Structure formats: C-alpha cells, structure tokens
Amino acid sequence: MTETRRRVLYGRTSVDRSEGKSVDDQLAELREWAEDDEREVVGEYRDDGVSASRFSGGRARDGWAAVQALIVSGGVDEVGVWEGSRTTRKINESSELLDLCAAHGVHLAVRSKVYDPSDPDDRARLLHDAVDAEHESGRISKRVARRAKKRAAAGAPNGRINFGFRVVRDPVSGKTIGREPDPETAPAVREAVARLLAGESAGGIARDFQSRGIRTRTGTAWSGPNLLAMVKRPVYAGIRTSAVHDLPEDHPGTWEALVSKEDHDRLLAMLADPSRRAIRTGEHIKHLLSGVAECGKCHSGRIRTISRTSRRTGVRSIAYTCSGCHGVNRPAEATDAYVSGVVVKFLSRPDVAEQLTDPADDQRAESRAEAARLRRKLSEIEAQMDADDLDVATGARLLRSTRERLAAAEARARPPHLPDAVLDVAGPDAERRWEATPVHVRREIIRTLFRVVIERGVVGGLPVFHPETVTVERRRSVV
Template structure:
C-alpha cells in the first residue's frame, strides 16, 4: 500500500436513537475523530455515517453506510490506511459481524484507530487483534443486557397498565418537572374530540376516504403538520389505547396501534388512562375494518344508489347505470352483461328508498335484525367467553407440569374453540352501518335524507339482502309494455 494512502484516514460514524441525551452524536464523534487524525498526521477522507441506526442483533433498520464501507474494503475502493471509529461498539454490537469485519480489515491491512481508547490497533498483530475481538464480545454482552432490561421494563409497565411508546393522538402526557418521571396520560382537549368523531363516523358507515377529506378541509393535521391519510386514520382506528386498555404481546415490540383483536397471545390490561371510546364502539369499528366485503371505492364512483346492488331476474347479473345517447332520455339501470332489463334510475331509486325507510321506521327493527343474524346469541356473553378462553391459553402456556405434546394438543383445541367464538361474535354483531338509523318512528325518513350517498349504499347493500328486506330483482316489462317500476320488482327472500 503506497505511503500516501497510509497517510489518509476515513471514519465510520454511528449513533443509535438516543432519548437520554448522553450518547455522543455523530457531530461530536466527528469532532473527536478529527482531533485524533490531526494528532497522528492523517488526512481525513470522506466519512461513512449511519445516524439513528442500531448495530445490535435486535436492530430492524439496515445500516446503509456500514454496508458501503464493507463493499469498499472488499473491492479496494476504501483508499485509506486507517479506519477511525469513536469506540468499538460504533462498528458493531454483533460478535459474528464484528469478527468478519476485523478479518476484512486484516486482509486489507487497514489499521483501526479507536478514538475513545486514544490508540491505533493493527489487525495483523495478534495481540491487537485479540483486544479488538474482546471489545466485540463486550459490546454484544452489553447489548444483550440492555435488551433484557428493556423487555423486563415493558412487561412491568404492561402489568401496571402504564403507557409505552409515543403518546397516542388524542392524549397528552404529564411528567414530573424535576425527575422527568411519567405522571399521567390524559385526554387532549384539542385532539381527543377528533378521535371520538373518527370512531363514531366509521361506526356510522362513513368511509375512511370521506373522513380524511373532511378532516383536511377542516384543517386537522398530524404531528408532522400534514393532513391525515387514509392509512393513518385506519391505524388510529385500530388502537386499543382509546378503549383504556394496555396491549402487551410477549416477545414483540410494544405498540398501541397493533391489530391484535383476534390474536390468542395478546395480553390486555386495564390502563391507567381514561378511554376515549366505548369498547362496544371499538369492537363494531374493528368488525367493519375486518370485513372483506367492505367497499373502499372512490367517492366519485358512488354516484348511484342501487348500482351493483339490484339484480336482473333474468340472468342473475347485477344492474349498472347506462346513459342513453339522447339527452332527453334519463339514465337507466340495466343488467351489466346483457340487455334483458332496463328501468329508469330515478323510478327504481324512489321505490327502493320508500321500502328501506319504511323498514328502518319499524320499532322492532333491531330485534328483527339480531334474530335474523343469529337467533338467541348474546354478544356480551360471547365476548366474556372469548376473554375467558384467552386467560386459559395464557395459564396453559405457563403450566410447566405438562409435556410438550400434551401442551400442544390442548392449546390447539382451545385455539379452535377461540376462533369459533370469534366468528360467532362477528355474526352476532348488529351491522354497525345501521347505528343511528334503527330508531323507530318518523325520524328514520329525515335521518335517511341527511345521509351521504356512500352511506346510503352501504345501508342498501345490507338491507337489500335475502335474510332482511329481500334481494331487489328487476323483471322484464309484461308484454314489453311500459309499466311502473314497482310492478317489475321481485323481493327474493331466503
């Protein structure tokens, strides 16, 4: 290696996420490394730097510049005789990775200057190599201790119902001004009403897209100062934190926004903070978000009440809207693939809406829907049974007296029973889109008129089904003569 190359040093800078303020920042490391280079007569070349990147085996983010450093060493592009690092743990906290890194430095005959040691090591020297290898073992051991302490703290916080991670939107946290210890998590007067509105509107059938557009128009922004996206609102609607429950999944990074409603290993603890939404509303919202048949269409596509809902009684295909070439002719519903039936859109809408409103005005509507959906099922009883089964699974996992074979067989049986109960819970839940519309009396008509079209379509899709009002099917006109839309409708019921 030429003399001028030996006079050049390059540095690798890294810092993990540091909330304590005690770690050396990338800038501080560079300042110290620069002084070391000057003292040794080295010219500093282009640095490698990974900010907010862990080097432990628990890391989830790729260290881009460390990867580039390895590639440059392997291909001969490193172009320096010395690598400067502030301390060995900046290189790696994984012993296997550190050992391979040292082998590469030795093979390329690149020395390592550790600024915090005030010393330059030569990997080709057996004693220096041993010292560097021991530093790698110490770094991994320290990383494992930190992880164990963190896991233990998360578990203890979960049992105590204390919050973890970022403060959820809708809450503010108070800390002791002297010790900086957590004091309480309380509803935020500014953002808590938005969270309550989000859940209420999803439960009432509003799409996430329409809510996002409305929130943006009203000036609601997230912590970054940008409007809430559909995905962000979905994540908020999945958060158990708003029910006053603390979520803990053993072996996983703590999160309040994990969709864990059906996980058998989830541990839910009564939290120390006030809930923003009722658990009944939360469960209803989860059922809506979990529904595979749920439509997330663009608002512009929801322009016709019965499109893709009403059916042709001749070919069994759905009806869609057709626009005639003549402006004098009104838009019509027609079967999608053929021309078996055609009916003026406004005429069919008028008949369907009258039937739907009349059905919504029934005083026995809720009981009727519950009975048709799942006769005799009590929702609270099912949820209590689900909670009991989850506790039994937790107790089973802690039972050391059972063999692995017996434990596996019993756990499988309990999980099957749990999954069956979850399906019964879904079936027993009243369709959340009908909330606020099922009150008896004349008010149903006014509430229906006030609904946005996308919600009307969701209500129509639920009610115009064989087990409720009946499937709306359109027949051909008798003798091919014009007649009222009501005379061409068949309500097919199960």
Template sequence: MKAVIYARYSCDHQREESIEGQLRECKEYAEKNNLTVIGSYIDRAMSAKTDNRPQFQQMIKDSGKQMFDAVIVWKLDRFARNRYDSAHYKAQLRKNGVKVVSATEVISEGAEGIILESVLEGFAEYYSAELSEKVIRGLKENALKCQYNGSPIPIGYVIDEDKHYQLNPLTAPFVKDAFEMYASGRTIKEIVEFLNSKGVKSSYKKDVTKTTVAAMLKNTKYRGQYKYRDVVIEDGVPRIVTDELFQKVQERLAKNKQSRSRFKAKVEYFLSTKMICGDCGVLMVGECGTSKNGVVYNYYKCSNVKKRKGCHKSSIKKELAEELVLKKVMNEMFTEDMIEDIADSVMKLQKRDNAAIPLLKEQLAEVEKGIENMLNAMQSGILTKSTKKRLDDLEAQKEKLEIDIMREQLQEEVLTRDKIVFWLRKMKDLDLAQDDNKRILIDTFVNSIQVFDDKLIVSFNNREGASGIALLTDGCSAGRGLGELPTRTLR
C-alpha cells in the first residue's frame, strides 16, 4: 500500500512536535505497518484554521490521480481546521480511494467526532449549495472578465495587476516546445527531463514531474481558452500553441490512454488501516493471488508475514472478513437504544464545536472596522496603490469570515437531533452490495479489528470494550458471537 505523509508546523505553537519529529514518527508507523511512503507534503508555519495551505491543497488534488492509498498524519488535528472541513476533505479523499491514518493515536478520533463527520457528509446536500453560492458568484464575475480565480498558475503565464493572464516570456517558449515534442513522438519522461534542464519550475516552485507535464498537455488555456465552471471564453487567455498542435497532442494522449485501459480494476480493501494481526500487532494489508486454474483470490495478510519478520499468522479471505464485520456493525450499532445514545452524544459534541461562532463574529467586527477606516482615509484624499490593496485584502477577509460563520450556523441549523436519528435509521437500511455503503459503515463505526486464528475482535468507535466473532479453523465463520470482550491495546 502506497502512502504519503502530511505534516504541518504552526508558528504559534512553539512547543509542538517539529516537522522533523512528525516525519520521523510517521515514517516509523509506515515501516511498522508495511506502508510504502512515496512522498511528503509539508506546510511550515501554517495553521489548520485556514485553507491557505498550498501543500495540503496539492495533496487533495493529487489524491485524484491514484498516486497513493493513504495519508499519514502525526495527529489528526494536523489535518483540518474544523469538523466540517475534516468531513469535507476526508470525503474527497475517500471518493479517491484514500484513507487518513494517525501515526500516534490508537483510537483515531473521538467516537462522536467520527459519527458527526459522517452525519455532516451525509447531509452535505442540505448546505453545500448555500455555502458555495456566494463564493461561486464572485468567482463567476471574475471569470466573465477572464480574470485569475486562484488556481495554480500554469507554467508559461504570469498574472498582472488586473488579475489577467499574461505570457511569461521566460517559460512560454518551453511550453510550446513541450507540445511539439509530444506531438512528434517524444515521451512525457523526455519532456520532464527537457523542462528541468531548462530550469523550468512548477507553480509550487518545484521541479517539473510527469504529473505536471500530463496536466500541461491537457490544459486548454494553452490554446487560448479561458474556462471556469460553465463559463467558457475562447481567446480569453493569450495562446501559446495553435489549435492544430493542441488537437494533435490530445489525439496521441487518447491513444495512449486506450492502450493502458487493459489493466485490471483496482480492488478496494475496506478494512485496510483497521485490521490488525492478533499475534504481532501490526496492520494486515490487502493481497491477491491466482490459483493454478486462474481464479483470483483476495485476502488480508499480516505485514510481518509478508516481510518474513517472524510472524506466522494465517491470512483471512477478504470477502469473509468484510462480510463478518459488516454484519456485526449492523447487528450492534442500529438498535433503537444505540441510535438514541449516538444522537445524544453527537448533539453534545456539536454544541461544543459551535462555540467558534462568537470568535468568528468578533474577528468579522474587527475587519469591518478596518474597512471603515480605509474608506474614511480614501474619502479624505488618501488614495494610493497600497491603500487600495489593503482595502481589497480586508474585503476578501470579510467575505471569508462571513462564509465561515454561515458554515457554522448552517451546521447548527441543519443537524437537529431528529435529522441525526433519521440519518442513523437510514444507514440501517443501506444496501451492503454497494461499495460506497460498505465504506461508510466501516469508516464510521469500526475502530479496529484484531485477527486471531479462531476469532475476530471488533472495537467500535462509539463504545468501550470490544465484540468477538468466532471463526472455524479453516477461516470460515462459526456464525456466533463471543459477547463483550475487554479492549485490547493495539499498538
């Protein structure tokens, strides 16, 4: 399983673990649990209270490219600024087949917090349109003027004072070279080497990668097209390549994509990051094998068995393990008493979380006062580039704070106790043949599964203790539970 590390260091927390310390513990966790770390995303002197974390945003974007299967964080508070954002970004990662794991927290999050995030995700349609309407309206106005809207600036362009795209005379010629090279049969790897040899950097000031070039070759801005949502304006951006050259590149990209489509569909192991070897305590990972007659088998295997580190734990069939765990969740999490208890706990946590609203309103009042002062100065004849820029910055802060307040208020209004109960009862009737439903149930309620030769021990997020499932010696379920078991230390 491939993983990346996300680390963040806040300048206002001098005593917290350093970036180096966070990386070290995350790498130790990965090594212990047979996760292959392929890279790190690091935001220095950044706060989780803002979305302006360039490496975090790049990680979210890269998750859609099937580059990795898990994100390792030192602690889960490194991940997001509030409960809503945590739910929002985890949902994005989950849709891309990526899980978030903590290197230092055995029980990944407070039980009610996990369930609240799932409820937030489940009710997203109630408030996502309202939250985004104001932002989209402003960005659409920019788009109609072909103005920059905040996404990474493509290689070959710069943004002028009026927020319009202009050609970068230093890098635009190399972009044209890249298109011509690919159209003439050169590989993306060769183009990467060429651009790096010329000192071309990505929008994040890093060396160009295959991902950078692949995105470049598909970007319609290079043929002069400005595009934002449903706004498409031809010749809204200075073009770098002709329509003919762009089309030739698209045809070759499409041909290469078809040749790669023969690969097998990716199998999702829903219990990965939760299933733990009962003998040695490390994660069990998804594996597949093919029998002599060509039948493919999927199963979970102890990482130490895979690495031949002395453990001899038997593997367990994927379908069996997932079926047993899901059945246990359905039987124990959706009694009427449990639904009422969960709803009470989630409402208490939500009330505690909404203490952020007064602080946000206080910050908004300060920003509005700053705007008033700037307007008074301008009316008095003080009008310079710096005062105009300062006013623009304050207006942007005001808009962002208003959205944050709306987000918190909508969360409070939408998530009534009745709606939480409704959502939990709806989960009880989920079709377990659907992969999305399996994922939701396991991620919401299951904290860990310890695997022994004769039983599985399931620990839930929302209650103390654990529950056992008996297994026959051939790895099949005996069809009976073992009752309540004490919680066992997992790491």
C-alpha cells in the first residue's frame, strides 16, 4: 500500500495589487489540487501584503519561515504554491530553496504539477521560472516608482488620509481623486497647533480632547506622543514631500492646508529644541534650574526638584537632584541665588549688549530655513514608514542621512537668535531688572547664555551648598 504524501500549502501576496489572486483564493485552489492529487494537507501558512522581492526591505515572512522549518524537520513531503514566485522573487533564494528541498527529499507542487528539485530537468525549469519572477518584480518596482514620481511631481496626496482630512471621490467612478479638510476634525488640528505654539503641553491638549470626545483617526484616545506625531506632518501645511524621488524635497500639494507654513516651521523648530520641556509660558513655573541645569555625575539626566521636611525642625525645603541617576543633591534656594549672581554679574558688564548682539544673524537665515525644511522631511519619512509607503531599508537610510544633514544645518545656524529678554535685562541696572523678570523668562535667559552643571557634594548626609559644586559657564556661541 502506497503511503499518502504530506503536502503543506503556502499563499502570499505583496503590497502590489497587480499580482493576481488573494491569499484566500490561492489557498482555496491549492486545497482543490491537493484533493485531486490525493495528498494529505498537513498545514496552511500565509503572508499577506509582504513582498518577497529584493525591494522588500527585509520585512519578515513568518508564514514562509514556518514552511521552511517544516521542511527541515521532515514533517512534509511536498510544498504547494499557486505559482513559483509565491515562495520568493530572488534568484539566489530560489536556488537555496531548491537545495533545501533536495536535501530533505521534498518536492514542489506548483499549481497542479509536482517538481523534484533533485531532478536536473525539474531544477532547470524552476530556476528559469525564478529568473522570470525576479525580472517581473523589477518591472513592478519600476512601474510603482514611476507612478509615485508622477503623482509627487503633480503635488498629488500620498499615503493614508490623515486626521483632519477626508477623501474626495470622483462622482462618476467613485475613485479617490484627492483630499479636503474635514469639517469635523480639521478644527481640532488647527486648535492643537495654536495651543502648542502658545506654550501648552501636548499631554494637556490630549486630555482636553479626550474629555471633549475628540478621537484619533482610528478611534483611539489622544495622548501627548501621538498628538505631537500628528501635528509634525508636513501634510497639514499643504506640503507634498518627495523623499525618495528625483524632485524638490518639498513643494505645494494640491490640497488645502490646515495651518500656515510659517506656523508649521515654528512648531517643528520648537519641538526639535531638546530643552523645550523646560519652556512653559505659564506662571506655574517656580524653580529656576529644574529642567535647565545638567547633572555633573551622569552627564545625561536633567535636574528636577524634590521636597524634604526636616524631622528635627519640621521645616520643608526644596533641593535639586538628577532625574536620571539621583546622584546629586543641592539646596535649591542657595543654588538659585548663586547662579543668579553669576548671570547678573555678566549682564551688568558695560559692553555686554555689544557682545550679545550677533551681526551675522542674517547670514544664518539660509541655514535656519534649510533646517526647517529637513525637519519637515524627517516627519514625512517617518509618516511614510508608518503607513508602509516606504520600505524599512530605504527609510532607515533616508532617516540617517537626513538627520546628519539636519545636524549640520543646525550647527551652521547657531547661535540662535537671542531672546528679547536678554537685552532687556542687560545693562548697569541688570540686578533690579533680573529680580523683576518672571521665573520662566529668567530660565530662558540662562538656557541661552549659560551651561549650568550641578556637581556632587554632600556633607553629613544633607544637601549643603558650596559654590565649587555648581559650574556656570558661558556658551561659546554668545561670548
């Protein structure tokens, strides 16, 4: 009696819709062929929307990995696929697959024909088909790139429909022809941008949206991080970016913008500032150096305040410590007084206004504009990768090169324009003006002019202030 041969079925489609049958249709036909061939189906595996070509960016195919494991384990006699390109569209991988199957005595069932990879004639036919499959994948990639470049050149929208917009369809064909502001959600985008520029926190805006029942495009609740990711996208300024095309990297799109390009650039610059968490415009800011000073022990954490109450006297005091390593501990009041004294002494110098006025600032305008454009490009690349419009390998390369160019542009644009408050305080009467200046403005002045580092130095287990444990050095860009 002949033993029934065991066959595993595998179906796959890529993101290109021109490839024909869906995975469900492929598996349905594979079951019929297995039944006609009197084969025992020992498993069905699938990969939906995953390319098997050299243009895939290395995205994993879990279903195909399971089939290969089954081959190696000896748990199957045949692998059934709708066509040879379902396994791979790479010639080298096709050759490796045939070697693997031959080594384990496994045959390939392509449609209704069974091939033996150890047979030279069958192997030649399968490799010939593999060459055709790789060639076709290259043609598909070229066609997709050409179509994408044409749409980009025309400023047509790309990717998914973002929050704040809705689809515009052709009234006759029903096909998508564009996007337009959504009357229900577009106002929320404009509101979020305006409130962020006014100094509100993303988390606070997200909580307010949640309380008002405003949800994301997918119906989930807003949070600080996803709100920030949303407002950074160039699409809201009407900008069509072309990160992977031989075109200008950003140009006007064909849709109506929700915010002005100027506000979008201001927002990206603000969000890119590593010290932005220390900038708030409200009166709730109480401590001069929290989020501004650096830790002298770990050199990576930011300084925050902690409250202590003496067991002996019951007196409450505030101290500065590191949010990362907790390795420094300085009394806040004395530290603030010392740093303020250093700042006031510098701002009281007769020639300070001339030193702080940067005559070359206009020459850096081009670098600042380039930095703003590169921030928009970064946001668009991230959005394309999130929407699977850009493969992982290309996206990673573009992110790396764009970040390097952004860092260089920001370096050329330094020093940043001095806050008006710096020159308002500077002069012979600096001490009086400093005392009259709100804390959040004083923090901005310190952050602009000085680098403050709080070092270790604990006596008797209690935070004790010593001037040598606080370093206040002027930034080179302003001296």
